[in-house]
Amino acid sequence: MPLGVVKVEDISCSRRSPHNLFPPCSPMFKLTKLTVLLVASLIVAPVLLTAQIVAPPPGFNITSLEFPGAGCPLGSAYYLLSADKSALTVAYSQYWVESGSGIPISVNRKNCQLAFGIAVPSGFTFGISTVDNRSYYFLDSGVTAAQISIYYFPGSFVPATARYNITGPMAEKDYSRRDAFDFGSSVYSFCGVPSTLYVMSDIRVNNTANTEGSGYVGTDPLKIDTFFEQTFNLQWQRC
Numbered sequence: 001m002p003l004g005v006v007k008v009e010d011i012s013c014s015r016r017s018p019h020n021l022f023p024p025c026s027p028m029f030k031l032t033k034l035t036v037l038l039v040a041s042l043i044v045a046p047v048l049l050t051a052q053i054v055a056p057p058p059g060f061n062i063t064s065l066e067f068p069g070a071g072c073p074l075g076s077a078y079y080l081l082s083a084d085k086s087a088l089t090v091a092y093s094q095y096w097v098e099s100g101s102g103i104p105i106s107v108n109r110k111n112c113q114l115a116f117g118i119a120v121p122s123g124f125t126f127g128i129s130t131v132d133n134r135s136y137y138f139l140d141s142g143v144t145a146a147q148i149s150i151y152y153f154p155g156s157f158v159p160a161t162a163r164y165n166i167t168g169p170m171a172e173k174d175y176s177r178r179d180a181f182d183f184g185s186s187v188y189s190f191c192g193v194p195s196t197l198y199v200m201s202d203i204r205v206n207n208t209a210n211t212e213g214s215g216y217v218g219t220d221p222l223k224i225d226t227f228f229e230q231t232f233n234l235q236w237q238r239c
Contacts, residue, residue, distance in 0.1 A: 096218025
């Protein structure tokens with residue numbers, strides 16, 4: 001049966017039951033039946049945003065930032081909202097993971113959780129379409145690395161997720177890439193009201209397949225004032 005279509009059964013006036021609260025052909029029965037059908041149609045036919053993407057509106061701003069998590073201790077994460085307000089960049093100065101002989105397992109994986117207070121202009125809503133990552137990589141043969149980025153708003157049923165997995169070898173250098181969020185339907189803020197944008201990331205390395213090998217992902221350990229950067233590209237709609 002198509003989504004949003006409710007099957008209506010033919011109920012004969014001659015059919016009666018002692019369990020019926022209202023007789024099948026009474027006005028109250030018909031009203032009750034109509035109410036059930038309306039509620040059912042609302043349940044099975046979710047409302048999706050179908051408006052076109054628009055330019056970032058004036059009035060959008062970041063009002064606060066909190067960042068708990070092992071990957072971003074206090075004072076180690078910074079953000080920049082682009083001049084046209086189409087992208088939000090977060091730079092981490094102490095976000096890294098490492099795996100190898102003699103390396104404690106506690107540094108094989110780290111995560112960071114960001115909570116942005118946001119001001120959303122009236123009549124607009126936004127989500128994140130892609131994330132650009134720039135970080136230092138080194139992986140011996142067989143050593144794997146994985147990165148996950150997640151974002152959501154309060155009241156979101158399912159968060160949007162971007163994933164990246166790679167297996168070495170990878171030479172020692174900075175790499176850049178773009179990951180797309182895999183929403184079935186985009187995760188957007190509520191329309192025109194202040195809210196909180198939650199962004200979580202997780203990076204890890206694993207040398208189980210090559211116990212003699214090593215790997216490193218994150219801030220370049222050989223350079224001063226370098227960062228592991230993520231740029232979240234925003235997309236706007238009218239609502």
